[in-house]
Amino acid sequence: MAPAQGSAEAALSDSFRRFADVVPLMMWRSDEKGHAIHHNECWLEFTGRPLAAELGLGWREGLHPEDFDRHARIVAQAFEAREPFTVEFRLRRHDGVYRWLLDTARPLMEDGRFQGYLGSCFDITDRKHAEENIEHALAEKETLLAEVYHRVRNNLQVMVSLIGLYGRAAPDACRGSFEALGQRVRAIALVQQHLHEAPHIASIDLRDYLHRLASGLGQLRRAGRISVQVEGSGNGLVEPRTANALGMIVAEIVAECLDATAEHVACAISIGLDAAAGLPLRVSIVSGVSEMAASGRPNVPKLGPRLIAAYAAQAEIAVSGDASPADPLRLTLPPTAAVQ
Numbered sequence: 001m002a003p004a005q006g007s008a009e010a011a012l013s014d015s016f017r018r019f020a021d022v023v024p025l026m027m028w029r030s031d032e033k034g035h036a037i038h039h040n041e042c043w044l045e046f047t048g049r050p051l052a053a054e055l056g057l058g059w060r061e062g063l064h065p066e067d068f069d070r071h072a073r074i075v076a077q078a079f080e081a082r083e084p085f086t087v088e089f090r091l092r093r094h095d096g097v098y099r100w101l102l103d104t105a106r107p108l109m110e111d112g113r114f115q116g117y118l119g120s121c122f123d124i125t126d127r128k129h130a131e132e133n134i135e136h137a138l139a140e141k142e143t144l145l146a147e148v149y150h151r152v153r154n155n156l157q158v159m160v161s162l163i164g165l166y167g168r169a170a171p172d173a174c175r176g177s178f179e180a181l182g183q184r185v186r187a188i189a190l191v192q193q194h195l196h197e198a199p200h201i202a203s204i205d206l207r208d209y210l211h212r213l214a215s216g217l218g219q220l221r222r223a224g225r226i227s228v229q230v231e232g233s234g235n236g237l238v239e240p241r242t243a244n245a246l247g248m249i250v251a252e253i254v255a256e257c258l259d260a261t262a263e264h265v266a267c268a269i270s271i272g273l274d275a276a277a278g279l280p281l282r283v284s285i286v287s288g289v290s291e292m293a294a295s296g297r298p299n300v301p302k303l304g305p306r307l308i309a310a311y312a313a314q315a316e317i318a319v320s321g322d323a324s325p326a327d328p329l330r331l332t333l334p335p336t337a338a339v340q
Contacts, residue, residue: 210271
């Protein structure tokens with residue numbers, strides 16, 4: 001032990017030593033230069049090394065090589081600023097196994113003079129392993145979702161092609177229905193695409209999702225034919241099943257607008273988002289279809305209200321209104337368990 005370290009160690013009061021040695025967690029104390037001047041009994045039991053070997057910078061011999069530089073950088077920055085710090089690192093246990101520790105330290109001041117740091121460590125190895133397992137599971141889930149989406153997309157493309165073939169071979173009176181069906185399948189594909197592209201699939205950013213979906217639906221037919229605007233204030237997170245049902249409802253409103261209008265007529269749809277704090281998320285949808293001549297596909301069945309009610313029921317969305325300017329379609333979304 002260097003003389004300076006010996007004098008600093010000797011300066012520690014007996015009461016501090018007794019206190020530190022009975023505390024059931026790893027504790028350490030440093031001088032103003034960052035050299036260890038004490039490690040308590042719990043620390044020494046963990047490392048299996050004598051106190052003399054741990055003093056000064058000796059304890060760093062047990063640091064995992066991959067954590068050495070990062071730990072030194074964080075501690076040096078804290079010492080320079082005389083600020084508390086928290087750092088995670090791996091330390092070699094007495095049996096040679098590296099364990100993850102969470103180290104929390106605070107600066108010691110006496111009469112305005114910096115005296116070093118006092119720190120304590122918790123073994124967080126089990127938590128770190130759990131986090132790694134969760135990350136691995138999430139990675140596997142993302143891979144599975146990507147594969148499912150790939151298969152669903154391919155199947156939907158096949159369905160669109162088959163519907164188109166049957167539609168062209170069908171009697172004139174039936175072709176409108178086939179075209180409407182193909183249009184809805186393409187809209188479903190868009191809904192699934194934007195769900196898959198969400199940054200966090202477990203809880204989806206509603207405003208971002210609606211903006212991306214509106215942009216995609218706007219390209220469903222001839223450019224400029226469909227205008228879908230998202231308005232309102234606030235934002236919220238929703239579960240995948242809620243986002244899926246909401247997307248299907250928006251897609252059906254768009255499809256209905258296209259069904260009811262001629263090819264040269266533009267469809268304007270407005271989506272309002274109300275995400276007031278402490279209240280359920282609400283979405284309102286207004287379509288101008290009621291103000292347009294229903295001359296697009298006269299033989300297409302009007303199934304919109306039934307489909308919208310079915311989609312809403314799947315995700316426990318309360319629904320009212322008919323999407324007209326006088327009576328907007330009002331959707332009250334269920335609470336999101338994932339973010340409560």
